Amino acid sequence: MAPIEKSDLLQGTLDMLILKIVALGPVHGYGISQRIRQISKEVLQVQQGSLYPALHRLEKRGWLEADWGASEKGRQAKFYKLSEKGRKQLASEESNWNRLAGAVANILQTEPAQ
């Protein structure tokens, strides 16, 4: 299956995915793009051109907090973690997404009338 093009991924959905990844623990930008690729089994690949603007936007909105620290290899990197507001935002977006997904699934499962 071909990886989904970046234009197919809505901006709001990318934000939600980033928040979810960061919720798993403080992580830097490179780490986020790696994780998304790994966890989605190479289906979703985020380009840097979308990732970093999204990260900075989320930080500006107050949903992520950033700190400078040392990576595993000892290099200087900017680590992002989830703020309290971000946690709430993630929860609300998750529930919205689930509702939407459930509704779409219901319609798709409908059998044609006999």
Next chain:
Amino acid sequence: MSFWKSLFRKRPSDPQMNCELRFHIDELTDENIAAGMSPGEARRRAMLEFGGREQLKEELRDVYRIRLLDATVANLKSALRFIRKSPTFSSTVILTLALAIGANSAVFSAIDAILLRPLPFPAADQLMLVEQHNAKGTAALTRVAPVRLDDWNRLNSTFQSLTGYYTEDVSESTGALPEKVTRAWVYTRFFQVWGLAPALGREFSPEEETIQGPAAVLISDRFWRRRFNADPGVIAKTLRLDGHLYSIVGVMPATFLFPDRDTDLWSPLPPGVSYGRARENNWFIVTGRLQPGVTVAQAHADLATIQAQLARQFPKTDNLSISVEPLKETTIAGSRRSLWLLFGSVTLLLFIACTNIVALLVSRSAQRQHEISVRFSLGASRGALIAQLLTETFLLALLGSGLGLFLAAAASDIFRSLAAQLPRVEEIHLDARIVLYSLACSVVVTLLCGLVPAVRSTRRSLAGSLAQTSRSQVSARNPLQWLLVGIQVALAVTLLAGAGLLLRSFQELGRVTRGFDSSHILAFELSMNWGETGDMKKLRQFTDHVLETLRATPGVEAAAISVGVPGVAFKYQIELKPLEGRAETEPKLIAENRFVSASYFATLRIPLLAGEACRETDGPPTVVVNRAFADAYFSSANVIGHHVQSVEMGYTGAAEIVGISGDARESGLDQPPVPTAYWCAPVAQPGTYFLVRTSNAPMTMAETIRRQLRDIEPMRSAYDFAPLEQHFSDGLAENRLRTILLSFFAATALSLACVGLYGTLSYNVNVRQREVGLRLALGALRGQIVRQFVWQGLTVCLLGCVAGFALAAASSRVLAGLLYGVSPTDLPTLSGVILLVLLVAVAASLLPSIRASRVEPMQVLREG
């Protein structure tokens, strides 16, 4: 709030962004190396994969950059679109604001010119008015003798110079007809003190300021334009004033309206004239310029010391105290209260207009809820939306204030003619400061009106608002809008109460018993000059001749002369000393003084209660006092036969009291009659009014009398013909201005409140259509529906009335000083106001209520 926090969050610097991106690239490089590439190749692939770094950094910077200018332009464009889309809404708001902000700007321009700005002279805060006061009593004869002025000038150390002036009306006869002009005699150093040089020509030369020197005048800008059509060749032309020739040496600038705005020319009064040497001849109004850095208190102390010295030297005439006051203060002090009252009223008006607009905006944004929700779902931040809504409000406010300024400019002539009695009226004009003030008003209005609706309507509700329509609401409470209507009614009631009280006060003034009959009296003046008073005999003959001619004219019933107009305050209260001695414990004889001929009482129909009117023989002077005088000072003894002498007027001897007259309100219609002494002065002098009782309307006789007088005195001009009643109305002009303006504001406030009530009730009716339809279907009567809605409107009005009256009671102290014959809690006025407001409320509520009751139940229920 996150919008504001994000404004102040530190954005990452360039090195930081570089560091973050470089880390990513390094990791990618490591990945590639681990996959087996060479370091150089790995790095190249990594950078390729990463994409353009500068481009990315630009995008990152974009996240933080608040594109203020672009956003503002976009907001303005969409605001313009919004205004064009809803013309009725926009024009209502713009007109309301135009009225409120325009009135505000007009009143502010008056306050700015009159109260705030310094006088139009260089270093105007150094200019002082110096007066002398009788050290013993409350009476104030504040003019100063020339000799004393010289002494002050010589001995003081706090003034740069002191000078004096007085004005008189003279006849200028180089034209076809003699014309009355006002001339100011000015002492030396006059123009030095003011600091202004003539706009054309030159000041007086030292030779012209001596007695034998050439006769010169400076003319005013107004006179120059009127008489000479602004001809620059006016220098060296001559004028004939009371028969003497004077040469024009210069024209003063247009802003020089002192000492008086009517002054047409200035002549130097040389020091040392013979009649100026007596210390009791107090003519001059004294002004002075302080030295830089000297305070008023210092100058006062200095002059007081000097005067104390003079008092020791000349105990008979110089036992006086001094007052030094800034000239601006003395010019404007009387009008301050009126102006601030006006300002308070227009500000109140602005608030009422704002409440109207808030209500309109709230209902409007309720209709735009759909649009706002769509915008949110497309990713707009709350801050951006609020900014856009505020921009729309600001644009409306700007347009309104622009229109308002235009209206104020157009109405400025009317305003100026209404306010002609106020000092410094000529200085009022619309300039940059007023425009700035209008702008400030717009900003305040925007914030006041726009913020609450904008914040309220952009509340991020759940996605449900996209699907929700207002029809699903069965009842809407709208507490905010009713609160606004209540506030409007309260403010309108306050203004109405104030206006009503002022109107009643005016009415009371009209009904006051004057003590004299002022109908059918024509008053005029004849041009004279002070030099004529050197020959009293000739003057007496002249006066008698004029009075006889007047009495002989058909249509004239009686004629008299009087210094000062009857019924208008003359401020000539001085102390009298009784020659028969008086106990120390008895009050001093302070009286208002009038100088009249014997026929005065008959002409004005003031009853003579005892004794006789003045004796006009050549014997000692005689005085007639009024009943208030007799009752206040001579309650036990018979006052006729006593002799009194004025303490300040040196040239009158002791006078005998020969009669008692009835009380007349000589010091103004709004004051009770004060003790008055009528001195018999059958000789006219500059400033004397000739009073003529006519059988028909007074002004019809003006031409006849003018012609008669020209026949007997061709060199003199008769001027200022006016019925006596007009002088009263002039005296009340300031009162009238206040009353008219306040009534206008109150009427506007009431109509605004009416519109507000109508609008809110209409909106309410619209929203509750389903409910009404339901009730009608269930069997309610239409009358019940009407009654319910009208009652809703009335309740809010009643509550507003209560609040308004509380506000009016709290501010009653402000009004108390301006009322006459009416107390601030006057019951008829207040009940009238309540009635008016209730009537208006019922009228405003009826239309929407009737519309509500006409709803077709089936149609509404079907739509729901």
